[in-house]
Amino acid sequence: MNVILKVILAVYNFFVGDLVILIGITLTMVILALIHSVGALASLQGGLGLILIVGVLATLVAALGREVMRSENKQKA
Amino acid sequence: MRLRELIPLDALRFVIGFLLLLFGLKWLKNAIQRYSGLKFLHDEEAIYAANLAQARARGEAVGTRLDPFGVLLSYKSVLLEGLEVAFIVISFGSGGSSGIGAAAIGAAAAGVLVILVGALVRAPLQRIPENTLKFIVGIMLTTFGTFWAGESFGINWPFSDLFLLMLAALYLVVSAVLITAIKQQQPRVASATMASEAPILSQEKEIRL
Numbered sequence: 001m002n003v004i005l006k007v008i009l010a011v012y013n014f015f016v017g018d019l020v021i022l023i024g025i026t027l028t029m030v031i032l033a034l035i036h037s038v039g040a041l042a043s044l045q046g047g048l049g050l051i052l053i054v055g056v057l058a059t060l061v062a063a064l065g066r067e068v069m070r071s072e073n074k075q076k077a
Numbered sequence: 078m079r080l081r082e083l084i085p086l087d088a089l090r091f092v093i094g095f096l097l098l099l100f101g102l103k104w105l106k107n108a109i110q111r112y113s114g115l116k117f118l119h120d121e122e123a124i125y126a127a128n129l130a131q132a133r134a135r136g137e138a139v140g141t142r143l144d145p146f147g148v149l150l151s152y153k154s155v156l157l158e159g160l161e162v163a164f165i166v167i168s169f170g171s172g173g174s175s176g177i178g179a180a181a182i183g184a185a186a187a188g189v190l191v192i193l194v195g196a197l198v199r200a201p202l203q204r205i206p207e208n209t210l211k212f213i214v215g216i217m218l219t220t221f222g223t224f225w226a227g228e229s230f231g232i233n234w235p236f237s238d239l240f241l242l243m244l245a246a247l248y249l250v251v252s253a254v255l256i257t258a259i260k261q262q263q264p265r266v267a268s269a270t271m272a273s274e275a276p277i278l279s280q281e282k283e284i285r286l
Contacts, residue, residue, distance in 0.1 A: 014157060016099040018106065025098050029091075029226070036230045049232045053244070056098065056223055057251055063106050064255060067115055068262075 020066055024059025028052060087229045093168045094226030100161065101218030108212035109252055113259035118208055162188075168221060216252065220245040 016022045032048055032055075035041045044051075110116040166184045170177035224241055227234060234240035 015096065016103055018103060021099060021102045021106065025095065025102070029095060032226075032230045045231075048230055049227055049234060052223060052227050052230075052232070053247070056102070056219065057248075060102055060106060060109075060251075061255065063102065064109060064115075064259065067106070067110055068259060071115055 018063055020063040021059055024055065024062055028055030028059065031055070087231075089167075090225040091229035093164065094222045094224070094229060096164060097168060097218045097222030098226060099222075100164070101215050101220070101222050103215075104211050105215030105219055105248070105252060108208055108215050109256055109259070111208045112212070112256045115259065118206075168225065212252070216245055216248050219248055 012022075028051070032052060035044045035048060035051070107116065111118050162184055166180045167177065169183070170180035220241055223244055224234065236243070
């Protein structure tokens with residue numbers, strides 16, 4: 001394996017190690033940034049905290065849901 | 078010169094909050110998986126015994142002399158944990174008015190205290206459930222990550238810093254609900270997972286995409 005790819009994978013695994021968590025949190029941050037910076041979405045700024053907390057919890061549920069599905073698939077196999 | 082004089086405070090809060098959220102959710106997810114039976118409880122003694130048995134089965138000499146590879150591996154592990162401490166120190170340093178210096182002094186004092194206490198109460202410490210510690214750390218990292226990431230977007234949390242306790246309580250309750258739900262809905266998952274994950278016990282940090 002390419003050394004650069006190895007380094008990238010090592011950094012990824014050290015920081016998060018789960019693609020669902022990475023995508024979920026990144027997506028939540030992008031949504032928050034949009035609401036924070038786009039004028040048309042200014043009416044949603046009062047709910048930024050709620051959106052952040054819901055995003056974090058949804059990410060946790062999605063990551064665990066995937067693990068449960070993995071386990072079920074292993075059992076079926 | 079302080080770090081926050083070089084980098085805008087909100088940018089620093091965002092980066093630290095983002096990283097803490099990634100770290101925290103990873104730890105929390107693993108701890109919940111272990112509590113609910115989706116994963117084996119981490120047992121360092123058992124892993125060491127299994128690795129020792131594997132080495133003996135391969136015909137490798139298992140002696141008591143200092144193993145350079147073992148020393149290197151231990152150093153790497155401690156270095157990684159130390160880096161996590163550095164993130165936490167930077168987080169606390171950027172959040173308060175007293176700065177990085179106070180957070181670093183606190184971390185150094187905590188380090189000395191942990192070494193002393195560890196040396197004094199080594200045996201009882203070995204009986205503290207590892208997963209409980211990781212669960213609490215996961216809750217704390219996720220709580221602080223949410224708080225600072227939110228502040229970077231200009232969120233004024235209700236009750237100011239007291240909201241940290243409410244946030245931690247919320248994550249604790251949700252985690253408990255998730256553990257119960259997984260246990261109840263997937264009673265058969267545990268046994269299947271335990272059998273299939275046994276070979277990767279010694280590779281706790283395997284890459285999983």
